[in-house]
Amino acid sequence: MALEARPLLWLALWTLAVPARSFGKDADGGWRRPGPGAPAAVTEEEHCTVERRADLSYAEFVQRYAFSRPVILQGLTDNSRFRDLCTRQRLLASFGDSVVRLSTANTYSYQKDTLYFFGDNNFTEWASLFRHYSPPPFSLLGTTPAYSFGIAGAGSGVPFHWHGPGFSEVIYGRKRWFLYPPEKTPEFHPNKTTLAWLRDTYPALTPSARPLECTIQAGEVLYFPDRWWHATLNLDTSVFISTFLGTEVVAAASAQPTSAPLSGPGGG
DSSP states (O other): OOOOOOSOEEEOEEOOOOOOOOOOSOTTTTOOOOOTTSOTTOOOOSSOOSOEESSOOHHHIIIIITTTOOEEEESSOOOHHHHHHTSHHHHHHHHTTOOOOEEESBSSOOOOSOEEEOOSSOHHHHHHHHTTOOOOSOOOTTOEEEEEEEEEOTTOEEEEEOOSOEEEEEEESEEEEEEEOTTSOOOOOTTSOHHHHHHHTGGGOOGGGOOEEEEEETTEEEEEOTTOEEEEEESSSEEEEEEEEEOHHHHHHHTOTTSOOOBOGGGO
């Protein structure tokens, strides 16, 4: 079942402190990789515990992963054109004069310095970019797809939260994911960043208390099932796009003040 394009768009444009200078069309799209001043904790995991699949059929996706566990998809779509349009030079040329509204990354008032552009009222303005994106060719019955686009600096991310199922594709850079099943609430402080959690809490976790984790590389897509807890950490300046599969479950969760918040960027 293929996803159909809909005029519903979630955009998450994360702020970057990058000097305004010219970049060549290189492997990282002109997005600066971490240098000597980058956070020391921003590294890949020792062992990826999320399965990677390059030959997954829709039937097997539904049977083995859609409702039970995350999976990393490889080679299902060709987004080379979209990738070309997401270089720093081209995005600045196309949208550098756009005025955006920034807000926090979650519906809770987390005390952190990561802001992003989020909303569904700029579909026309961004349509020239998003019409070139090919989402994963899998859908779930009774869900409605919506996009979330983001650009994030190294060390940024979204703390643990949950919402409906979805896909998250890295266009440039690397994004490290931490995931727990719905019945296993992670140990985290809601006012601390993912980077702080990785430095302060993660090392003390026993093997049985650790999350599923993996670093998603450029061109890979992570699928996460409904209500799975997840947190993200960008290891480089990263460009990414998520396809959220909205359901009634998501709407119900947003009405629960004690539940984990719904989120825009990073899948979220």
